[in-house]
Amino acid sequence: MQDYPQQVRDRLINYRQLFQKELIETELSQISTLEEKLDKTTIAIAVFGMVSRGKSSIVNALLGQKLSETGATHGITQDIAIYTWNASNKIQLQLIDTQGIDEVGGEERAAIALATAKQADLILFTIAGDMTRLEQEAIANLQKFYKPILLVFNKVDLYPDCDRLVIYQSLQSPELQKLISPEEIILVSAEPKPVKVRVQYSDGRSQEIWEPTFPDIQDLKQRILDLLNIEGKELLAMNVLLSLLEIQNSVxxxxxxxxxxxxxxxxxxxxxxxxxxxxxxxxxxxxxxxxxxxxxxxxxxxxxxxxxxxxxxxxxxxxxxxxxxxxxxxxxxxxxxxxxxxxxxxxxxxxxxxxxxxxxRASGMWGAKNLIADILRHVSSGSILQRFHQSGEI
Ligand SMILES: Nc1nc2c(ncn2[C@@H]2O[C@H](COP(=O)(O)OP(=O)(O)OP(=O)(O)O)[C@@H](O)[C@H]2O)c(=O)[nH]1
Ligand SMILES: [Mg+2]
The missing domain is CATH 1.20.120 (Four Helix Bundle (Hemerythrin (Met), subunit A))
Known part of the structure; x- marks a missing residue:
């Protein structure tokens, strides 16, 4: 198996040496950040989507602590928040909570959220019902940037079991399968509502009480960790190369x-x-x-x-x-x-x-393009990068 992170590191170092004087300050510091990311094997996972889909609740559920504010009104999250997620001892994980992309009057924040997602190694695209046109466009847009996406269907506790099946099937329509394949869809309930239960006492009395519920997030956690165990290095290498590509294009x-x-x-x-x-x-x-x-x-x-x-x-x-x-x-x-x-x-x-x-040029000997193409050519059939395999020239 190829050591892609090592090859990417070589490319970064050579490119920086060759263009030391040509690169502007921000590009030099971007390259240093990319090197550090490779050295520390830091994987950034951005939780992204429309307002109130439960993005912050997913971050909290994965972290196992309520660190991000959640709430019923739109636009609760106003700034990007980055959390360290101690879920793996092999890789450093960051969970990034982002602002909703459709908040009224929040175009600037939506642009920041999108820019953050484009920097991430993996995106948890959060929906909570039928997929809207805006959501489909956002997914297609991110895929243009070779971003691997897991589609997280949140708030499943709101649907009776039969409805879940209908929703799950509707997400697998031929049109949507072009964007997301069934293995990339995970159903969760990150912050389920308490349920009302009737308690029957032995003396014959009965009472209705609200019983607390717990997040149902294990499938998502497992899917992320499995994915990163198998192809975390490729995702990291891909992402760093995409950033290098941007730098090379501006030079x-x-x-x-x-x-x-x-x-x-x-x-x-x-x-x-x-x-x-x-x-x-x-x-x-x-x-x-x-x-x-x-x-x-x-x-x-x-x-x-x-x-x-x-x-x-x-x-x-x-x-x-x-x-x-x-x-x-x-x-x-x-x-x-x-x-x-x-x-x-x-x-x-x-x-x-x-x-x-x-x-x-990005396509030169030390360019990012040919290594990106090489990674995509060698992805295995179950890989999340498989969808980009056919994309041809980047
Ligand atoms: N029933 C149910 N409600 C949920 C679930 N997850 C989140 N919610 C609720 O949905 C509302 C929005 O949740 P947030 O996590 O704040 O959503 P967000 O996407 O971060 O919202 P913004 O930051 O405003 O974009 C809150 O009232 C949550 O309690 C869930 O799994 N089930
Ligand atoms: Mg939020």
Whole structure:
């Protein structure tokens, strides 16, 4: 079996080394956080869904303590809350309670909840009845980001046994099976209502009392732990790679923007230099012009593309050679050599830039894409990642 977390760690370290100077501060700290996550084998599980579906109640039931506030009104949870869940001695688990995604006036909070879910390794998507259109869209959206989801059907205590069967079957309609397969659906009651029972005393008296109930959460707990035991490392590796992919995409994006600005600058430099060389009356002035222009261009490029330093030194040497080399030769020929030198150094500048972009690309040798594809190619048939197996190119 492949040690994916180790391969991902290597990729992170190499990428950081290669782009130390290119990465902005937030990206560097993101990479450090990802490394730490791999080192500590920390799995983050986000409980996500619409308001009042019982997300906080599920968090409490799994933790075995009432740490998150719950309540009948919508929008009880206003901030993300992260709890340590001591359910496994092999992996560190975090349970993340999120805000409801449809709270009236809570669009900003919904966006935070979604962003949190996208960072998580596993999502417990909570519903408490027939699935709404918004819930289906939210699941499809998360799956676009390769997020593994368990569908938690909460509040089953509210349904008589026969209704549960109907609901369970309705969740397995062909349309919904495209989103969630039957093995990914778990029925729970995280905070069941107390039940009214009639107590019959031996003296003939009887009385109705509210009997406390206990969460029915064991199936979910077991499913999560089994899943993490078998494929926790793949989920962790996948998630870290998806974050690395985002970083690599923004670095490439910046490089492309630089390339666009460099094209105009380089063209202007080349034209000015060529005109300067052609009209200058003195050979030493030709040399000075091409030496100055090419040298400046080379230094600018070396400063701007530190990852391609070796490549760009070559360009600087050409610039110097052309600037000084032309001096001893006949005036006319020297001019053309100098212009050729300018053209060549610009060519090398762009080679360096293209090389830089290639290295920063997510699909390059140290890119996240090919390892993601490798993990997806090798998932076993019962895996929660199986649904992404056919997704092809990420
Ligand atoms: N009958 C029943 N009620 C439940 C169950 N789980 C939660 N509830 C109730 O549903 C209501 C909402 O529960 P919360 O856990 O606060 O729901 P939430 O999804 O976190 O809500 P927001 O934070 O507002 O989005 C509360 O009144 C809970 O007591 C359950 O299993 N059965
Ligand atoms: Mg809540």
């Amino acid at each position: 490439t994006h910046r490089h492309l923007a630089k390339l666009r600005s460099a094209t105009a600058i380089a063209a202007a430099i080349f034209i000015t230099e060529a005109i300067g060389v052609l009209i200058s009356p003195l050979p030493w002035l030709d040399g000075a012009i091409s030496f100055g222009f090419n040298g400046l261009l080379a230094l600018w490029a070396i400063g701007k593309y530190p990852t391609q330093r070796n490549y760009l030194w070559l360009m600087a040497i050409i610039a110097i050679a052309c600037g000084t080399g032309g001096l001893g030769i006949q005036n006319e020929i020297a001019r053309y050599i100098q212009i050729l030198g300018a053209g060549l150094s610009i060519h090398f500048l762009f080679q360096g830039l293209m090389n830089d972009i290639d290295h920063s």
